[in-house]
Amino acid sequence: MPAIDNPMDPDVIAIREASSREIKGYSRVSELLNEIGGTQYAYEYHVSPSGAGYTTIPDAIAAINADGGWSSDVRPVVIIHPGTYTMTSAITVPRWCTVKGIDKNSVRLKNNTTNMFTMSNNTWLQDFLIEGENNSTLWNIEANDSSDVHVRRVDQLDNGGLNQHGFFVAEGSSFRTIFIEDCIVNSYRTSGRSIIRFWNTGAAARAVDAVVNNVFLDAFQLSNFMTGVQNIGCTDLRIRNSTIRGQGQFMTGVRTELNGVTGTPETEVRHCFLGGGPGDQGYGGGATALFCEAGTRELVYNSFAPSVASAGTRVTFNSTTTTGNP
Secondary structure (H helix, E strand, O other), X not given: OOOXXXXXXXXXXXXXXXXXXXXXXXXXXXXXXXXXXXXXXXXEEEEOOOOOOEOOHHXXXXXXXHHOOOOOOOOEEEEEOOEEEEOOOOEEEOOOOEEEEOOOOOEEEEOOOOOOEEEOOOEEEEEEEEEOXXXXXXXEEEOOOXXXXXXXXXXXXXXXXXXXXXXXXXXXXXXXXXXXXXXXXXXXXXXXXXXXXXXXXXXXXXXXXXXXXXXXXXXXXXXXXXXXXXXEOEEEEEEEOOEEEXXXXXXXXXXXEOOOOEOOOEEEEEOOXXXXXXXXXXXXXXXXXXXXXXXXXXXXXXXXXXXXXXOOEEEEEOOEEEEOOO
């Protein structure tokens, strides 16, 4: 019998038809394989609005928690099939778990009641679209005091002008090793806090080993001041190959803050474009592409960042920066 790793596979459907069994009863792939014989490729939990598997992401996560036994060698994955999934409570992603959509075009997630995902250590989010809603107090991905968190190819779009959510936040005294890569964040927020925030609440500046890579962030509806990527009290935060822009009058692209810690918080910006809105190459009216407070440092390599301001230290290498508004 051929190996089967997907309850939607034609072989599985054929088995169902031949045996008159109702495949819908097999929520976990291994349950079906154990009965019919076959090879299980991975610990997969499928989510679909109808058909085989679970109908909600929380149900799949609950099954993963109930099964248990996960480790660095045995890692479960939630595979989300095409559909729109609206949630009203936060999803805590268990350690070693991946939550993965089939693709960003067909898998759409919404939550306007709570933060969407709470990340544990050693967790992954991949390949889906978050439709932002209008509650500006919420974060879609929260990794407070979590380590080894990976967010790749997750987009957050404006959802017809509703998107007021923050995209990612990590706060606390122990979070570290975080990767945010290949994401698009199209914010409709008009003012307020940052869209991506790293906030060390410890007494001393702390290396967080965090990377923001190949991210396009646009806050194009601002009517007051806001920050794209905010570093509070952290060192070893690296922003690479990214475009961070917004309404030029109000947008601060990258901001590094001391917040009373000892030591020197530091942000590295490499191969980035930080500019205003469409047709605006700079920041005007008091906003800045880069800002670092007294007692902090920014390292800028091969980047375009007009209109910078600093009470701290900025070191530039082969970059275009202009103090004040161009």
